[in-house]
Amino acid sequence: MTAHPLAFSRTVVSRDRPCSRGRRGAVGHAAIQLAKWGGARVATSVSRPEQEKVAREAGADLVVNRKTEDAAARIKGVHAGLGLDRVVEVAFEANLELNRACLKPTA
Secondary structure: OOHHHHHHOOOOHHHOOOEEOOOOOHHHHHHHHHHHHOOOOOEEEEOOHHHHHHHHHHOOOEEEEOOOOOHHHHHHHOOOOOOEOOEEOOOOOOOHHHHHHHEOOOO
């Protein structure tokens, strides 16, 4: 119930490129699954290699290790340099800078 409004609020998710964090927990995992079921391309970041498997099993299209690579550059790179339409976040303060770097600028 928590993940659904995060993944589907405001716009049609199939036009979005959400980036979900917190894959270890139920909300992050569900957000990935719901976004995929809604037709979105999903990018996510992890901090440990074992988290990558869990995120991929949930359906993430792109999994980036934010500790070992430039997560913002990788995420924006696969989205034509534009960035993400939305971010589903479960650790807002901890990931604020990465989220800001990943989001598409607004006009």
